[in-house]
Amino acid sequence: MRILLLLLSSFLLRAQSGDYFQQEVSYDIRASLDDRNHELSCFLQLTYTNHAPVALDSIVFHLWPRAFSSDQTAFARQQLRNGSTRFHFSAEEDRGTLDSLDFRVDGQPAAFRFTADPDIGVLSLPAPLPPEAFITITTPFRVKIPMSFSRLGHVGESYQMTQWYPKPAVYDRDGWHAMPYLDQGEFYSEFGDFRVAIDLPENYVVAATGTLQEADERSWLLARADSAQRALAGRDDLSPGYVAQPYPPSAAARKTVTYTAAGVHDFAWFADKRFAVLHDTLHLRPRPNKAIDVWSFFTETEAALWKNSLTYTKRATRFFSERLGTYPYPQVTAVQSALSAGAGMEYPMITVIGMSGSSYALDEVLAHEIGHNWFYGVLGSNERRHAWMDEGLNSYYERRYTREYYPERSGRFQLLPGRETDINALGYRYTARLGKDQAPDTPSDSLSQVNYWIAAYGKPTLVLEELEGQIGQAKVDAAFRRYYTTWKFRHPGPEDFFAVMESETGQGDYFRDALTTTGRGSFNAGAQRRPEGDTNWLPSIGLVTAQEREQPALFVTPLAGFNANDGAMLGLALHNRTLEPRRFEFLLAPLYGFGSKELAGFAGGRYRVTRPLSWLQRVTIGAGIQRFTDFVPPAERLRELDLRYGYTRSALKSEFFFDHPAVDQRESSVYTQLIHLDRARPAFSPGGDLLDDPAHLTTNFLVLGYQARMEREINPIAYGLRLEYRDDGNAGSVDTDYLRLEGTLTGGYQYDRKKFVRWRLFGGYFLVHDAREGNASPEFSFSLVDNAATDYRYDDLYFGRNRDKGYEQQLELRQGGFRAPIAPAFSYGRSNDYLAALNLDADLPLPNLPVGLFFDAGVYGFRPTLSSDPTNELNWVGGLSVNFFNSHLQLFLPLVADTDTKRLLQERGNLLDRTSVRLRLSSLLPWRWLDDLP
Template identity: 25%
Template sequence: MAVNSVQAQHYDPHAAFAPTLYTQNGNAFRSASGDPGPAYWQNRADYTLNASFDSSSHVLKGVAVIDYTNNSGDLLPYIWLELDQNTEKPDVLANILNPNNRTLTDKLGFQFAKVQVLQSGHWQDAKYQVDGTRMQLFLPTPLKGAGAKVQLRLDYSFELQKSSAGDRAGYMTTPQGTIFEFGYWFPRVCVYDDIRGWNTLPFIGGGEFYFEYGDMDYTITAPAGMLAVGGGALINAKDALDSKLYDQLQKARRSDKTVVIRSKTDIQKGIATKQKTGQTSWHFQMKNTRDVAFALSSAFIWDGAKINLPNGKNSFAQSVYPISSAQNDSSWVRATEYLKASVEDFSTRWFEYPYPEATNVAGPIGGMEYPGITFDHHAASGKSLFMLISHEIGHSWFPMIVGSDERRAPFMDEGFNTFIDIYAQQDFNHGEFAPKRDGEYAPGGGNPADEIVPVIASVQNGPTLMTPADWQDYKYVHPMSYFKTAFGLVLLREVILGPDRFDYAFRHYTAKWAYKHPMPTDFFRSIENAAGEDLGWFWRGWFYNNWQLDQAVTGVSYVDDDPTKGALITLKNKQQLPMPVTVEIHQDAAGPITMSLPVEIWQRGDSWTFKVKTTSKLKSVQLDPKALLPDVDRSNNLWQAK
């Protein structure tokens, strides 16, 4: 296909294959191989959270006790925390940069009754200052490094809005009750790392989060009759649940097929918690996680099934949704089936799921991920529901297990996750919903290699994959961070490295950086080392730039004008992005010939002539016969004899 907006370029091999992609050598913290180094460190934040929710006023009151461990070698006189609920306040950067019609007031967002530090066995009020979505808490005594600890306590509250914290939390009403979804619901410690020290980019909306790992123990107290689901394991299910539901829960945990735990009839009868009046407390625990989220409602249908993991162990898939989301066989009644299949697929292909439960919540949030739990739109059904569930739970791998910085490198979570979705959708139920499409970017051709061409053309002077989400017009975030990244990894897997080399390298990267904080160059180095290939030309062209590709057949001749002595074929790289070349050659009186030429043919210049052993005249020469490459002009890929 030809794209009118393509800008003429002169191919420069010295720019494409420049040897200076990495500006720093490997060190003791991050090895040149892309693995964590022998002295790699990261800090830790363990949370004990106790919260109560008033379903009438929509106010959540909480006490967060944070045990913070400084594993760096640095002395820390202060600690930065993130306050994402403060996006409901009028003067935060998110609302200055993205004005809207919501009613905002300083009475919304986090309100603090106490901010304290445990000092000499006693809680002491701490000095702090709040700047938008960030809090700087000053320590009475600087925290030493090498494993020293400090304990913080924050007593806080906030009023949940219909759409809260940049549409990461909220509520919706149904005839059977209100569904409340809580994300970004407690103050969280920012990452302190070996790259930038404190990572304090404010929450604006496009970039999501970057937090330390730790164990989270949390208890939610809510009116009796409301069910709660949350990230991690429900510790007190037998005490909290009605006995009928508890028995059904145990059946579901043992079943390979979806078991209804709480039915439409149970909702109508009011069967939910053991206590029928007053309050019910729900106690959850999640190990080695960087966040937790939860949901509450009296309107939930609840079902679940066993997840079978490669090591022979099990996890548990569960979905909660209102009656209105269960109208037909293509609706949320299949949600647990989709969830179970996706977790099993990602576990088999890439890295085993580590959490005791995986949870879907149907509600007002269109699609939002947290470790082990997702908020998905209540009206989704069919293929769109599978795509939504698979994508959001896929985030449990990227960036929840592999803890990249979503604020600065959105391609490392959205793009990597979109990539693994492609194969999960291909594998599910013999391809029932395959292939995965980024349909809104498809001009009609149906070929991802063609669909990405106008996307790249549209951002020639715009953001690259290395641009943080909040530093670009949000219209570019999805086509770039999701679509372009995922397609780039497909190119690496299917064209450049091959599935075996790529899969080993990608699994290696995932395992080495599980529960750690990789940077983009760690990923680039890791893939290069594990696959044994210098890919600087690809990272530079696809990730650091929006270079375009245009390969062409520019000449065909014969040795001594005799076809039996062989044909000489000349190719040209007409744009700045180099790529390997696949050539399909058809002769008059012999079978077709397919040749694969490595990307190194473009290291010395923009033209390459190669010899083909032929026995008769050529009828045609076709580049990229399967149309796998994002070539901006396919018309010059074909040479035909006159």
Template identity: 35%
Template sequence: MRYFLFIFFSILLSVVNGQQNYWQQQVNYTINVQLDDVNNTLTGFEQMEYLNNSPDTLGFIYLHLWQNAYKNDRTTFSEQLLHSDRTDFYFSNDDKRGFINQLDIKVNNTPAVFETDSAHIDIIKLLLPTPLAPHSKAIISTPFFVKLPYNFSRGGHAGQSYQITQWYPKAALYDSHGWHPMPYTDQGEFYNDFGDYTVHIALPANYKVGATGLLLSREETTANVLPAAFDNNSNKIKKPFFPKKQVEETTVVASSRKLQTLTYTANNVTDFAWFADKRFIVKADTIQLASHTVKAFCYILPENAELYAHSMQFLKKAVHFYSNQFGDYPYPSVSVVSCPQELFRVTSMEYPMITLMCEETEMELDATIAHEVGHNWLQAILATNERDHAWMDEGFNTFIERKYRQRYYPIDETKAIKGVDFSGLNGAGAHFLLNNLIALHKDQPIDLTSKAYSFNNYGAIVYEKTADWLEQLEKEIGVDAMHRVMQLYFKNYGFKHPQPADLKQVAERVTGKDLSYQFNKIYQTGWLDSSTIKKTTQLKILIPGLDNKHHYINLSPIAGYNSYDKIMIGAVLHNYQLPLQKFQFLVAPLYATGSSKLNGAARIAVNRFTQKQWLETSLSAVSYSINQFETGNNKPLILGMQRIVPSVKLTIYNKDLREKDKWVLQARSFLLKEDLLDFTTITTPTDTFDVLDKKASAYLINQLAVGYENNRILYPYNARLIIDQGSKFIRVGFTGNYFFNYKNGEQGINARFFAGKFVYLTPKTFLSAYETGRYHLNLSAPKGNEDYTFSNYFIGRNEFEGFKSQQVMERDGFFKVGTDLLGNKIGKSDDWIMALNISGNIPDKYNPLSILPVAIPLKFFFDIGTYSEAWQDNAASGRFVYDAGLQLSLLKDGINIYFPLLYSKVYGDYYKSTLGDKRFWKTVSFNINLSALRPNNISRELPL
């Protein structure tokens, strides 16, 4: 018994001591700032009162200069946007970028020096002239100048609409774990000290402003009211004035222009943001809570007036709802600001007492107002470290937002299944993605640093899976207990910086249970509860099944076409869905109206997924017609083919899920049966005549392919080595592609290099050269009859005249011109070839098609190559041949039409001698690239 009491009091003492030893810094700010809406700049002066409540003596303080994140394309912010497949900032002009400078820092009136972080230009290390002892304070002051960027992320400007966030020099947070200097990023938010703010904002009088805190006063003047200086004697900011040095370095608003100075105060907040626009329609109201009255404001742009008609009602509902969940909203004001429509792509973002909304529908606006206002409890008051534990804000908030949605927009389970309804409001798109990531072993744990997440995982895990986990916890402990957990958590840790262990401690205190099993799930991948993933099998007709609750067998009509079968109609029965199943099948019989044949395709595959690998073993079969001949009896002779392909493919992914590179290794065999013409001479007593028939030819092609690709958004590249082997040859081809982005990132120049080698496995003779002719290397892009594995779609595979004969496929040298009617084609080799293909977008200002209402990208192409025979004596062409022209790309490069304008003399001579009149149109070629239509943005992380 005494032992038990000793343990009990030891634990109690440690808890008490832990509470007594808890400390956190406080940083108070007084800032004077003036907006120049001509040059989109801020000129300011800041006084920072830094209170060292820690037990440590500080020799330096880290400061965030987050506007420098927009200074160039070598910042962490720029690199992180590229990881998220965004290039808009990377390719932006200097006038859209921003920075902060003109710092002249003094500490307690003593000039101080600082060091710039070698890796991050938006972090500096302020060296204190005198070490800051525990329980003492330092007064840090500095002027600063900000060039506001275009709003690429959360803040900046769009024209003369201003979203002023992360705009002043800010102290990094110091806690028991040490300093937390962090560069600005778009993925991953903040970790700031609490403090009291007094902010004087000077700007033209015709602007309306919404800001953190309460507006104390507004004064109008015609004089420049620019940042004040620090009074060395009184340790206070003096009346505003404009230092001479800054007059010389800064373009200022004309002194005759009417200005206003707005003074705001905000106490016990972690940040200060403000928004200014001349067009704001301001709605004001009050929200009565049990403890106090809250002033409520909506700042609405005229272009969004209809959308925001009920915004005040939404705001009031949100404050009451979250107050009921956690406890009364403690601040004196709450505001919602609508962003310009050109910024709707920017994510809505919260700051203490104010949030910027960028939504497009009223239902989304209602739910998102609730979500963003809810961050006042979870981000502004329970100020967790969002870089290290983003889920403690975003995931917890999503959990509460779901309750809000269910109350005001309940899901009709008869019409929508969770994970299928892509309305946006119900978050089903992210939840659907989450289930796919988990099933394919591409998910990450809930508790990771923000920078560790891939783009898809950040939304799916931090928001959705965390909310699922909290719902599971609520189911285990009960709704009432969960409500008490949230209220006690907020009561105990409001205006502090809780850690994951603190939430666990509160939950266990309320429930009296050891919840380690549940809380350990935040460090694991995979399903939260494997019992919930048991699926039943259902048949879906016409519309494929999409949700994650069932294994679907889908049945729907399909159609196809080629020149010989004409229109083919049929049905496809398959179980393809997301996530990809371990066992997949597809059967698609097609009746051909032209050939009166039953064609079709079938495929089965077995998949094995791990986080780093995808192993697919498959068997496919296909049958269709490839040629036809007139027999003279009005019944054409149709030639067909059948192909069976066993395949093993291994995809190896980068262990860092943020990266887009992977290796692909594949071995497969093409078992082919092809109809050939069979001429038979029949002799009778009265006559001799030829009979045209067909005979089957069976052969085998083995293929080994090794590829590497990096589908990063900036300068993507890939390389692939393919070795084909037949009974009489080995064919080796290497292809490399590198894309040089320009403009908005989607446009650019692609460089393709090909090198190939052909080797005979039997002695080279005239007969063996003839028999292997279709497998020879070719500078010209192969036509349908050279597609010896039948892996590409051709409208008229064996046509030799008309537009169907002008279809080519991307392989070998990929020239857009050729000499198909020559016995020995120019550029064809049974030894080796090399080629370089360059193609690129023509910028809109030079593209005559840019005036059309539909965007049609016009490109140029240039091909140059050489081949073995060109280096022999008496060669048919020069050692290097070339072509160049214009390329019209449709359906995102799914269809490409090539117009040759320049080419080597040997091609020109051929055209003149063989094509006759109107030969320009006969030189035009086109390519159908079905693989270009795959959803590549998803396939960057998912195996599609």
């Protein structure tokens, strides 16, 4: 009877939809688990009915366990692109595959071949399959179960069996949808019926899609649930966190458990000998006499949270049923198990949840994953191509669920205790205002990792919430009920959704614009809204507030600092920057130096234009000024007079960021920069008397540059070119104008998890330089050693400028990059002609120890005296390095060097005096690292 109804329904839908059709698949799978070797031996019998208007000569199969077989799969490549090296560096025995295939069609051998993607294959049929005909396909297969790298896997003897069997790809009006397995990006599968029999040791507890057929096994589970219910009620030692619960030995006796499921497009099961079980039933309108089984399976981990899981599961099932349509399946199950692909993952009738952390988080993620039964399970859209149709629409209802049952949270994310924000709005506006957002209707594998969350989940939720604010929840629910009723079990696409929204709400174009573009029409214009004005006295960047309105914001943050010339400094930062970028941002950060008794600090502003042209991601124009003391006269008389002199650096910069596909992991820009440097120095009369007013040494720099980087996980690379003109504005001085060209190429190779070999090449040449033939070594000469004395543009921050001893040991990475604290009084490593340098770093393969080796070498043109000929000098140094805080703090101990370098290092004193430190102070400023968020 059910088959007749499905055939009639299929005929009517095809008649209504023109070229719409839907294939029909029926599975019969027998599987036997070997938990010693983590293998599954299986046999598949599959009936495939062709409802397409054309004959098929082949069928495409997904063989997704093979995604875990090598580094050449789409899954492996995506893992690296998203910054995970766990699979790449995994041992061969921890990987998985699917093999031992022997396809037969109606009993006849059939040719089968793999495609360029090893987890996709094509079965050639012995004869074309006509419309409305069916065939029976059989094959044995073996699954080598990988460790838990994504969804399919095992942790010890706990098994998560998902996407584990050969599955025909969807064939619809657009043809075959062959897709390799991905971690980011879910599924598109054909509806069908399943009968799955699993043989395994009898003390395993199994949770699965479908209805359990063995009455004895069901009675055993119910008895286990009854004892668990009583035990939980009497325990006060339940854990809210992880518990290292041992696995009991596997029973020698085995059992077979069988499950059937109809009208689903996937089958998943989970097995663990440690599972506790809870059970209840749920009655829903309009079928109050048909009870739905509600199951919960979990271990001791977070048992304090899971004791309430039945309440959460029943409540969520009722919530979605009342708003979208009655839950159509006979059971709903929640499982707490290992998961390496997010907080939770849905399958028909069953969802698996990882660690949650709190009762609220568990309830929230269960509601989200249970809601997928409607969008992912019944509607069955192509999530790989249109992830928002599942994740985004479902997230909107999940937010409504949390607002209803946790009104104090208002569906918002709690960044800090008492400070909540709309994480969807924050994420969307962050990327949109930087021109890094992508349209939600972008294929999953073409979305950056952060945009997969924002575009697939966040922005669609915001779109629907904005519509809800205009027409009310009742009309939104009515539209969704119409959409669900019209398209259930039919794989709707975006235009199908837009058409329903247009007919029910009149907002089809609104949805199309908001979900298929990043333009600035209708909804997308909201990316430029600014948060409500506020003053934040926290010692950190301000947080976005709950409301938004068009008015400025002001934040106040205490600041403290130190350098050897100004001494301890205290001040305030006044700014309008929150976690969200703004079109215009400003910062005023005055500091008072208690040592210099002078005013120091920063001030600046930046204006940002997003996507002015199709090939430009954004343009920024900024100006800034900073002032600090940088010179303390050495004479005792001057120190007694407490005279100190400083610098004022003003800069104007424009930068043009090019637009690149997110999956390229490429960023590039061209920039121009104008720097005006004014240094106040002691001034003396012709007779040697100190004048009241200091002398001002002014210099201008004009820079044109290009920079690019590819943030690849295994072999990152970056390069840049810089053309710089210097205008010496000091009348009467020796002409020291120049034009110089320099380039940098950096890269690396990750040879083990978190262990790198890194390299850097620098080359620079003075194209025009009147002092090329001189033997003086001014601060703007090319230099092997990048310390405060050679920071001639005052680009970086130092604890002590023009200070000796330990302050000379703070180095940076600009030109030669030498890790040798040579005093600037020497002409070592200086050139008025050219310089080329190589810097090498290698992390030692010591677990959890950030120790490495370094080696620097450089060659440069040098004239020892005015009467001597130019020579080419070669210097080198090597030693040990220690890296802290992701290399923001590095220590370098030189151990070997060429003769000249070694002599100068020995003159410094002991090993401690020869050690150098690289502390990237400027990169730690909050307004810098905020812009480097993903």
